[in-house]
Amino acid sequence: MVAIQKQVDPATAASVAADPYWWKAAPLAADEGADNTLPSRADVVVIGSGFTGLNAALTIARGGRSVVVVEARALGHGASTRNAGFVSRAFKHSFQSIVSKYGLTFAKNLYGELDAAARSVETRIRDENIxxxxxxxxxxxxxxxxxxxxxxxxxxxxxRKHLGFEFTAVSRAGVADELGTDRYVGGAVIHGLGGLHPGLYHAGLLRSARAAGVTLKSFTEVTAVHGEQGHFDVSTSSGSIKCRDVVIGTNGYTRGLLPWLDRRLIPFDAFMIATRPLSGAEMRLALPGGKVAIDSNHNALFIRPSPDGTRVLFGGLTGSRPGPAAQKGERLSRILGGLVPSLAGTAIDHSWTGKCAATFDLFPHMGCHRGIYFAAGYCFVGIPMGTYLGTKIGQAVLGQREAASIFADKSFRTLPFYNGQPWFVPLVTRYWQSLDSRTRSGVLAS
Ligand SMILES: Cc1cc2nc3c(=O)[nH]c(=O)nc-3n(C[C@H](O)[C@H](O)[C@H](O)COP(=O)(O)OP(=O)(O)OC[C@H]3O[C@@H](n4cnc5c(N)ncnc54)[C@H](O)[C@@H]3O)c2cc1C
Incomplete structure (x- = not known):
C-alpha cells in the first residue's frame, strides 16, 4: 500500500533548481573565452567533452599527438556531470545468462573487463590526483x-566462485541497517564498489587534459565530418578543422554525425533529485548504511547520500518522457517518500535530467567505422565505461595493442528500419514498470 504523501507546494516547486546538484561544487567550465577560433589543423579531433571524450583526449595527447576536444555546449554539459556517481561493474545481462549463451571463458573475460573498467576509474583518480x-x-x-x-x-x-567478486547477502531484517525502508525482501552488499562526485571527477579530468596540452573548445557544435581516415575535415559552428583522426564521444547526445552510429544507439532520459540539506539524524534514518544503493527492479530506483553526507540523492523514472524539472521532481519525491517514509514531504532543492544511451544487445561498444572511432552505448554505467573505453579508444587511435577489448570485438547490430528515433523507449519503460508494479516496491514507481 502506498502512503499518501504531502504534495510539494508551488512555492517549494518554484525554488527547485533544474541544475544538477553536482554543479554546486563543480560549476561547468566557462567558455574558453571570446576567442573561440579553432586551430585549422590537429592530429585528432574528439567530439564531446564527457568522460569518454576527455579520457580519449588525455590518452592521445600523452601519446604525443595534438588533440582538439570540440563540445557543442559548456564543457561537461552531458551526462558525465549529471549522473548518480555510482562506480560499478553492473551489466544488464547476468553472469549466468552470459555463461549460458557464450560459455564460461567469454563470461569470465567479459566480467573481468567490467571489473577492469571500475578499477580504471580508481587508477585515473589516483594517477591524476583528482x-x-x-x-x-x-x-x-x-x-x-x-x-x-x-x-x-x-x-x-x-x-564469487569464478571471479572472486566478494559480496554479503542481506536478510529482510538486515535491509533496515542499509536503507530506511521496509519495501525490500532482502539484498546484497557488493564489496569494493561505491561512488564518487562526478562533477569533481570531470573537473579533474579537464584539468589534466589542459595540462597535457589538449585544446578544449566549448560552444562549438560539430555539424559534419567529411573525408576518410588520415584526411578528415570536421565542420563546426565555429569553422572547420582538418585532422588525421576523429573520435566520437557523444553517447546519449549522439545525433546526425554518423548515421551508422545513430542507428545503433538508443538514447533515453534519466532523472534525479537532491533533497534539501538534512541533519545527521535524518541522514541516519534514511540511509543508515551510508552506501550507494540500486534496487533490482527492471526500471531501477537508485539512492545515495551526497558525498558530504548532508543530502539524499535519488533517481528513477528512467526512460520516461522529459517534463518540467519541478514536475518531475515532485513525482520523484513522492516515490522517494513512499520508499523511505522518514523522507515523505521533505523538500527538494534540485531536480535534473540527462541523456544516456543503450544498445540493442545491451552491451557497450567501441570501434572504428569508416575511419571514425567511437565508444558509446554504456547502458547506465558510463563512469567506468566512459573512462575505460574512452582510454581504449585513445589507445586505438595511437595504434597500441592495449586497445583490445571484448567491447570492440562484438558485432554492433541495429534493427531494420531503426533510424535513431527511439519512439519505443516510453513503451519499454511502461512495460518494465508494469513488471515492477507486481512487486512491493515497484508499486511506488507506477
Ligand atoms: C541521471 C543519470 C544518472 C546516471 N547514473 C550513473 C551512475 O551512477 N553511474 C554510471 O556509471 N553512469 C551513470 N549514468 C550514465 C553516465 O553518466 C553516462 O553513460 C556517461 O556520462 C557518458 O559519458 P560520455 O562522455 O560518453 O557522454 P556525455 O557525458 O553525455 O557527453 C557527450 C557530450 O557530447 C556533446 N555533443 C553531442 N553532439 C555534439 C556535437 N555534434 N558537437 C559537439 N559536441 C557534441 C554533448 O553536448 C555532451 O556534452 C547516469 C546518467 C544519467 C543521465
Missing part, C-alpha cells in the same frame, strides 16, 4: 521480490 570524494564502501542492491533476490544471490555466488 579529489572527487570516491568512497568504495560497498554497493547495496536491495531486491523487491523473492524471485529477483534468489536469482541475484545465485548470480553473485557464481561471480
Amino acid at each position: 579529489d572527487c570524494l570516491m568512497k568504495a564502501n560497498g554497493r547495496f542492491m536491495p531486491s523487491a521480490s523473492e524471485t529477483h533476490l534468489t536469482e541475484m544471490l545465485r548470480d553473485l555466488e557464481m561471480q
